[in-house]
Amino acid sequence: MSRKRIIAGNWKMNMTPSEAVKLVEELKPLVVNDDVDVVYCVPAIDIVPVVEAVKGTNVQVGAENFYIEDKGAYTGEISAPMLVDAGVKYVIIGHSERRDYFKEDDTFLNKKVKKAIEAGLTPILCCGESLEQRELGVTMDWIRLQIKSDLAGVASDDVKKLVIAYEPIWAIGTGKTATSDQAQEVCKGIRDLIAEIYDAPTAEAVRIQYGGSMNAGNAAELLAKPDIDGGLIGGASLKAEFGQVVNA
Numbered sequence: 001m002s003r004k005r006i007i008a009g010n011w012k013m014n015m016t017p018s019e020a021v022k023l024v025e026e027l028k029p030l031v032v033n034d035d036v037d038v039v040y041c042v043p044a045i046d047i048v049p050v051v052e053a054v055k056g057t058n059v060q061v062g063a064e065n066f067y068i069e070d071k072g073a074y075t076g077e078i079s080a081p082m083l084v085d086a087g088v089k090y091v092i093i094g095h096s097e098r099r100d101y102f103k104e105d106d107t108f109l110n111k112k113v114k115k116a117i118e119a120g121l122t123p124i125l126c127c128g129e130s131l132e133q134r135e136l137g138v139t140m141d142w143i144r145l146q147i148k149s150d151l152a153g154v155a156s157d158d159v160k161k162l163v164i165a166y167e168p169i170w171a172i173g174t175g176k177t178a179t180s181d182q183a184q185e186v187c188k189g190i191r192d193l194i195a196e197i198y199d200a201p202t203a204e205a206v207r208i209q210y211g212g213s214m215n216a217g218n219a220a221e222l223l224a225k226p227d228i229d230g231g232l233i234g235g236a237s238l239k240a241e242f243g244q245v246v247n248a
């Protein structure tokens with residue numbers, strides 16, 4: 001497999017700027033691994049100090065959000081060119097928390113994916129089913145709908161560089177991880193869908209992460225699966241344990 005693994009932390013709404021710099025320093029010796037892309041997706045206010053703090057390391061910085069316009073009268077928002085200028089490389093798009101709490105729908109997320117790519121950011125595009133959907137047996141139907149809508153009109157060369165994160169909503173922050181077989185099944189389903197929409201080389205290139213209560217105890221088993229190329233880590237990214245996930 002030629003895909004480079006990618007372990008990303010999603011700090012969510014945690015860490016003040018000074019706490020953020022402290023965490024980066026603490027993690028520095030623990031996340032050294034040239035075989036893996038390591039990313040910290042941090043709150044907007046932490047971006048500038050964290051970009052500074054990771055200089056000279058193998059860590060790259062991601063944002064958790066941005067708005068689809070480049071500039072203008074959008075009080076409170078941050079644009080993709082602003083992120084790029086600040087040294088951000090990745091951006092999370094379509095996280096279930098933004099879909100649920102901030103009502104971001106697939107039409108809007110499709111615009112975000114296109115804007116991020118246009119600006120030179122790598123999207124980490126999230127998808128995932130609720131417990132109810134899993135129990136109804138519509139997991140893959142739902143995820144196919146999300147991915148198809150979010151990637152509508154995106155060129156295959158751009159999809160090759162994309163990261164897709166499969167995050168079952170019932171596994172986020174619950175301590176309940178999908179089994180490695182469940183996670184592999186959906187990640188493979190996503191790769192098959194990319195092959196269907198685009199072609200085999202695009203599907204082979206796109207990196208697919210698993211996210212949802214991933215930690216030092218379960219990372220190795222999840223990452224051993226052929227279609228799981230990395231992880232998007234919430235809670236465990238805020239402590240020394242993140243180093244063990246990177247090295248799993």
Ligand code: 13P
Nearest residue numbers: 010172173212213234235
């Ligand atoms: P947890 O690892 O805390 O379950 O969060 C996963 C997640 O939502 C990452 O984006």
